Amino acid sequence: MSKKQVAVGIDIGGTNTAFGYVDRGGHILVEDKLKTSQYDEAEVYVAALYEKIMLAGQKIMDDVEILGFGIGAPMGNINKGTIEYPANLPWKGITPVADIFRKHTDLPVVVTNDANAAAVGEMVYGGARNMKDFVVITLGTGLGSGFVVNGNLMYGHDGFAGELGHTTIRSGPNARECDCGKKGCLETYVSATGLKRTLFKILADSVLPSELRKYSFEQLDAEMIHEAARRGDILAKRAFEHTGQMLGVKLADVVAHTSPEAIFLFGGLAQAKELIFEPARESMEENLLYIYRGKVKLLPSELSSQNAAILGASSLIWSLKESKSRKF
Amino acid sequence: MSKKQVAVGIDIGGTNTAFGYVDRGGHILVEDKLKTSQYDEAEVYVAALYEKIMLAGQKIMDDVEILGFGIGAPMGNINKGTIEYPANLPWKGITPVADIFRKHTDLPVVVTNDANAAAVGEMVYGGARNMKDFVVITLGTGLGSGFVVNGNLMYGHDGFAGELGHTTIRSGPNARECDCGKKGCLETYVSATGLKRTLFKILADSVLPSELRKYSFEQLDAEMIHEAARRGDILAKRAFEHTGQMLGVKLADVVAHTSPEAIFLFGGLAQAKELIFEPARESMEENLLYIYRGKVKLLPSELSSQNAAILGASSLIWSLKESKSRKF
Numbered sequence: 001m002s003k004k005q006v007a008v009g010i011d012i013g014g015t016n017t018a019f020g021y022v023d024r025g026g027h028i029l030v031e032d033k034l035k036t037s038q039y040d041e042a043e044v045y046v047a048a049l050y051e052k053i054m055l056a057g058q059k060i061m062d063d064v065e066i067l068g069f070g071i072g073a074p075m076g077n078i079n080k081g082t083i084e085y086p087a088n089l090p091w092k093g094i095t096p097v098a099d100i101f102r103k104h105t106d107l108p109v110v111v112t113n114d115a116n117a118a119a120v121g122e123m124v125y126g127g128a129r130n131m132k133d134f135v136v137i138t139l140g141t142g143l144g145s146g147f148v149v150n151g152n153l154m155y156g157h158d159g160f161a162g163e164l165g166h167t168t169i170r171s172g173p174n175a176r177e178c179d180c181g182k183k184g185c186l187e188t189y190v191s192a193t194g195l196k197r198t199l200f201k202i203l204a205d206s207v208l209p210s211e212l213r214k215y216s217f218e219q220l221d222a223e224m225i226h227e228a229a230r231r232g233d234i235l236a237k238r239a240f241e242h243t244g245q246m247l248g249v250k251l252a253d254v255v256a257h258t259s260p261e262a263i264f265l266f267g268g269l270a271q272a273k274e275l276i277f278e279p280a281r282e283s284m285e286e287n288l289l290y291i292y293r294g295k296v297k298l299l300p301s302e303l304s305s306q307n308a309a310i311l312g313a314s315s316l317i318w319s320l321k322e323s324k325s326r327k328f
Numbered sequence: 329m330s331k332k333q334v335a336v337g338i339d340i341g342g343t344n345t346a347f348g349y350v351d352r353g354g355h356i357l358v359e360d361k362l363k364t365s366q367y368d369e370a371e372v373y374v375a376a377l378y379e380k381i382m383l384a385g386q387k388i389m390d391d392v393e394i395l396g397f398g399i400g401a402p403m404g405n406i407n408k409g410t411i412e413y414p415a416n417l418p419w420k421g422i423t424p425v426a427d428i429f430r431k432h433t434d435l436p437v438v439v440t441n442d443a444n445a446a447a448v449g450e451m452v453y454g455g456a457r458n459m460k461d462f463v464v465i466t467l468g469t470g471l472g473s474g475f476v477v478n479g480n481l482m483y484g485h486d487g488f489a490g491e492l493g494h495t496t497i498r499s500g501p502n503a504r505e506c507d508c509g510k511k512g513c514l515e516t517y518v519s520a521t522g523l524k525r526t527l528f529k530i531l532a533d534s535v536l537p538s539e540l541r542k543y544s545f546e547q548l549d550a551e552m553i554h555e556a557a558r559r560g561d562i563l564a565k566r567a568f569e570h571t572g573q574m575l576g577v578k579l580a581d582v583v584a585h586t587s588p589e590a591i592f593l594f595g596g597l598a599q600a601k602e603l604i605f606e607p608a609r610e611s612m613e614e615n616l617l618y619i620y621r622g623k624v625k626l627l628p629s630e631l632s633s634q635n636a637a638i639l640g641a642s643s644l645i646w647s648l649k650e651s652k653s654r655k656f
Contacts (some may be wrong), residue, residue: 075619084619147585149477149484156477156587157461158623166617167581180617202645230651252496257475257585259484289494289508291412295486 003065008053009314011114012036012073012097014088016159019053021060021162022314026125028307032056042091045102050104057083068108069101070316072117072309079159081111085181089095102255110316114138114309115162116153118266118301120319121312127264127302133255134262136301137164137247139276142179143187143194147258151323165191169250190247191223192268199225210235226272238274247276248283255284255292266301266308273300330519331393336381337642339442340364340401340425342416347381348635349388350642354453356635357392360384361546371428374634378432396428397438398644400445400637401549409439415507433593438644442637444481446594447631448647449640455592455630462590464629465575465581467597467604470507471515471522475586477499479651493519497578518575520550520596527553527567538563554600567605575604576611583612583620594629594636601628 006029010019013036020031033288034052039045039121057064075086083089098109112120119136122128128136133152143165154161166180167185175184176197188194196217203213210233212220228236241272251263269276281298288296303311334357338347340362348359362380367373385392394397402415409426411417419621426437440448447464450456456464460479466472471493474481482489493515494508503512504525516522524545531541539556540548540563597604609626616624631639 066508131485133489149482150480152478154586155484156475157459157589158587158620161585161587163584163587164621167584168577168615171577180408182615182617249496249499253581254585256491257489257497259486259489259491259580261485276371280576287496287510289491291488291491292486 005067006059006060006062006064006316007067007314008057008069009317010053010069010071010311011117012071012076012083012089013309014074017049018310019049019056020310020314020325021057021064021066022203022311023039023056024318026303026311028310029060030056031307035202037090039088042095042097045090046097046100047104049147050101050196066107068110068317069096069182070103070117070313071101072113072313072316073097073111073112074113076111076113077159078110078112078116078153078155081109083111087194089092108317108320109269110320112153112155112316113144113146113162114312115144116146116155117312117316118144118303118308119148119162119312120153121303121308122264122266122301122316123148124315125298125303127310128262131261133258134260134264135258136264136266137266138172138214138249139191139267143191145254147260149258162249164254167250167253169246186250190243190269192325195222195224195225195239195243195269196220198242199236202235202238202242206235208234212236222268226275229272229275237275240272241279243269244276244279245283248280248285249287251280251284251298252287255296256289260296261294262297262299264301265298266303267305271305300312332391333395334386335393335395335642335645336397337638337645338377338399339637339641340399340404340411340417341446341637342402346638347375347377347384348638348642349385349392350639352646354631354639356638357388358384359635361636365418368418370423370425373418374425374428375432377484378429378639390470392622394435395644395649396438397433398445398641399425399429399437399439400442400641400644401425402441404439404441404444405487406438406440406444406481406571409437411439413633431441436645436648438648440481440483441474441490443472443473443642444474444483445585445640445644446472446631446636447476447490448481449636449641449643450592450594450629451476452572452643452646453631453639455627456590457487459589461586462588463586463594464592465579467519467593467595469520471519473582477586481647482633488521492578493581495578495581499575503656514574514578518571518578518597523550523553523567523571524548524569527564530563530566530570534563534566536562540564550596554603554616557603566601569607570620571597572604572607573611576608576613577615579608579612579626580615585625587620588624588629590625592627592629594631595600595633598628599633 135163146163473492504516536627
């Protein structure tokens, strides 16, 4: 019997690194994780990670053929296989993570950022399976984006295309401060954190009651705002409306740049469904140039949110295998 | 002796249609033009145009081999070979200009908008000859843009990628009205018309003297503002600074989207050189996410401005010939 082909998807996060053996259908056969934060040295970390991957795979190793290792990481650079100046990882500066990984294996190793991995994942396993031009927007603590243009991931001249979270949506003295050092970046408004900041502004501006008035900034998170909105809290709902409205304005710009067939929303905030989709869709349509109106689908990601990061990372390997025209 | 290969470049404008026979080096061997506005019927227009092209080519026809016809036109759609709902052409709705053209010839006919043609022209004849990821911004009456991603023109799902002129740069009640029906579009600030509007606002806001205070809105054009700025007129210079500054903000967004190696400025306003480049570069750098700073070149187009539109249109044919991976 021929062995089942699998790709290993690795999701490097600040706290944990999750990985899984994934088949072409997007099923995770085995998965496990490792504490990223315990490893100050990238070499030691990769050695431990590789060992743990091999260990986890032992029980299926006789039945599968590993095709390669796909890695999703913050500030992962697909051109160079590096992680560059990540804010929340233990290794500072530029870490040549693919090269270090290749000391342990001769198989392909592909590195990219989380949002690019999500975009390829959507193309390989998800709702973009028959699309050649689409965008995935990841709404988590920050806002990431991955663009697929004519069937290929757009990585740009230096591998860092798709930093939509740091495009400017507000200018002037009242624009919000961003972690990146700039002001008015999209992700300061449209992300889990942005939603919380917006709610706080609404709590300040309005005199209406809200169940969220009893929480501090530190106590509150997007999930609590989501639940309050579901229960009918007017100000929580208003926070979603504002967030969706600002997202829609920027999505109209995204369409004018790249003219995609669809835009997928992925991640925590996208779970709020129509609370975010409805105002986003309405405001996108309102701000679209007439030639695009009514043409661009705004859809939820079809990747299961629980394993999406592992799926996205593993999809890089299928994508590499299936398209000879792709560079990565 | 073997015949010299040429591509015919056709630039369809509201008033005139200019065309030329162009060799691979970007030399125009013969050129002529036709009054677009005289033809209410697209069929009649194309027949007259084709006849005029053949007539103009008579004296070189024995020495050249025509490879195809490249057409640059407002709202030209590269996927479908159509011109769709142009604001300033005699034919309304959707005109299948490539199909009509093919009634006269079996050679390849490629249609796209002016800015995409300029981008391919820059890649074939100009400063982007060795680049795979770059952007061309055309600054004329409006603002157009063409994106090249991984060596290919990005045309998007429906052929209308690159409408950067209609991304939003200002919102709220004071945002400028755009011809497209929206408010706050980039081209209402950054274009020859945008420069004039900005100057008028500055004339209103400031009490400083200016030689331009004696002209009406209808009398004034970008060239006059340029000349006044060269002569040291403070308010004219300020209009360029504001225009460049706003352009720079949007260029930073463009970089975050596509991570290009270079951005080329093309067209009338780009002729103002450092008057526009300096504030644009400064404001772009200021607004760039740290990972891009100091990496992206902001350059003048290397296409001769006089024939740039014909060159751009003709380049579509060379690009078609030289890249089998290209769809158009």
